[in-house]
Amino acid sequence: MPVRLSHLAQDRRTCTLRVGDETVTITYRPGGVTPELEDQLREYTADQRGGAAMVALLAHCLVEWDVLDEDGEPLAPTAENLRRLPTVFLVRVAQAITDDLRPNLQSAGASGAGS
Numbered sequence: 001m002p003v004r005l006s007h008l009a010q011d012r013r014t015c016t017l018r019v020g021d022e023t024v025t026i027t028y029r030p031g032g033v034t035p036e037l038e039d040q041l042r043e044y045t046a047d048q049r050g051g052a053a054m055v056a057l058l059a060h061c062l063v064e065w066d067v068l069d070e071d072g073e074p075l076a077p078t079a080e081n082l083r084r085l086p087t088v089f090l091v092r093v094a095q096a097i098t099d100d101l102r103p104n105l106q107s108a109g110a111s112g113a114g115s
Contacts, residue, residue: 032061
C-alpha cells in the first residue's frame with residue numbers, strides 16, 4: 001500500500017533524557033529531520049552558530065516534552081522558548097533524539113545469521 005507524505009510527517013517517537021536526578025520525556029517527529037533542514041543546520045554550523053542550529057533542529061521536530069518553567073507550567077518547545085535555554089541542554093536533547101533514531105547495532109550484531 002502506498003505511503004502518503006502526510007503519514008510520514010505524523011509519525012511520533014518518544015525517548016527519555018537524564019538531567020541530573022531528573023528525567024525528561026521527549027516526543028519528536030522523526031520525519032521532521034529532512035535534507036532541507038540539514039542544509040540549514042550546515043549553514044548555521046559554518047557560521048559558528050551552534051545554538052541557532054540546535055534551535056532550528058529542535059523547533060522543527062520536537063512535539064512535546066515535560067520541561068516546566070519556573071512557575072511549574074509546561075514549557076512548549078517553541079523556537080522562542082528554546083532560544084532561552086542553555087545550548088548544552090539543547091545539544092543533549094538533540095543527542096537523545098539522534099541516539100533514538102539509530103538502529104540498535106548491538107542486537108543487529110547478535111543475530112544468528114552467519115556469513
